[in-house]
Amino acid sequence: MALKTAKEYLDSMKKLSPRVYCGGKWVKNLLNNKITRSMVMANAAIYELAEDPKYKEVMVGTSHLTGEPINRNLNVARNIHDLDMRQEMALLTSQTVGTCNYRCVGCDALNSLASTTWEMDRDLKTKYNERFNKWLAFAQANDLAVSGAITDAKGDRKKRPSQQDEPDAFVHLVEKRDDGIVVRGIKVSQSGAIGSHETLVLPGGALREGEEAFALAFAVQNSVPGLTYICQYNAYSAEREFCEDESELGTPIYGQRETSTMVFDNVFIPWERVFLCGETKFCGKMVTRFAKAHRMNCGGACKVGFADLIIGGTVLAAEYTGVDKVPHIQEKIIDMVRYSETSHACAIAAAMRGREEPKGSGVFLPDDLFGNAAKLNIAHGFWEIIKNAGDIGGGLVVTMPRQKDLEDPEVGPMLKKAFAAAAPADKRLKVAKFLQHWSAGLHGTGTWHGAGAPQTQRFMISVLTDFDAKKKMAKKLMGMKEG
């Protein structure tokens, strides 16, 4: 089996029992808890997309290891077309589920691992790439949902990992054994890890000599004893947990964006799943390569898919209120499209200008400058987009009553009278609730920080931009002499 169906994925989830804590309770079955189920259903929808012949070009790739068709979420990009389809997948999946493609971070992590382990084997004569390819072939053959864990808890930001009072602030090595390693520590903000079969764990950043214990990359089975997931919990979690009818929610099936804190309490990782252990020199490259892939996809495609949904909802809100022909409304909607499409253009450019890295590895990574520009642009643009959605959607977006109240024999008629406009009240409330999900939900801050906060993109852009060349051009045109 190289491609799992959505049903097969859901059946596999019924068997898995990761140790998950959510909103004050231990979750025994992910599908029986309204919050965790939304995450699993989103993953199932991603599997379903790969079944649809209409999306085959985007969702299905070819394994470079076996030649078999595989889900693109497990594909290593081998050319420009692969990169382009990768970012198109991020767009399509966001448009479809309105939340994370929870296999996305794993996909970008495995591309970084394919590239970096190849370089390590070349330079250090290690066997990491061989090991990684065996793991990848196994993951592809079983079409595993693989999440990615990068961000450590980090502790006191003034201190290096080894200086922390709490050593678990960073995932680290506890013991090296003949058959594997034992690790412990904490990774945070892990999107969809609970409903994945495995997680690829990478170092959280560049490391120095002396920090070998923190230089770790490995694949971990998600239900392994010693691994605990503590789910995020917020107003939207509570709303989902306690609502009478999920159809009333902003996005009824797939929810907001479910993340968890992953706690590793002496977890054993066999050597066959270890892809970096102690080689600090390669941690920076591994993380940077992950980031350049993820910024193209997360920044320039995934959030553009969200923007498409928000723009669609906003246009409907304008029509239902009767303001769709008002010039300043139209101008704001065009601005929303401008923010969104310029980011997508950056993602397409990042894919088209992608290149093999390192030379000889066969792994293609996107252009770093365009990828960072995509993410930085949407980080700012997304606030503008949700601001305009709130503007055009009106105060109703946050002041609306429950949709269900329209059915109440006493207040229903009053509400229908109050909220009917160019469309009946039920349609207006439905769209208002959808826009509330986006403009008053978790996605603004999520977009800001996902794939790295904007300051990291600014730093990368400052490093990647040849300012001297630009000064030289300006001087030449001005007729200014060098020196």
Added chain:
Amino acid sequence: MALENDAGLEIIAVKIGREMRGSYSGLGGTFASFVYCCLDKKFIPGFQEKGLIAEARLKEKGMLLVLSGKRSETELMEIMDIALENIGAFPGAGKAKYIIDIKSKE
């Protein structure tokens, strides 16, 4: 066997009494993971209740796992099926590298 090694896979068989009742294919190191869970963590993958393991020890070519309580062969096999999938081994045929001999305590 050569093919399994090339792919980095290992076959784990489940034995109840004298009979081999199941065969699972996992990435190399899967059996080592299972052993660590049972011996060091005292948990069977996929099961969070304490005290499920009455006895666990390594044997030549595998391990003996005795579960607490009285359990039918079907129940034992169901537990192993869940446990092995939770550690990343899926039903698959081949020559077993490791055998898990599972028993009920009573």
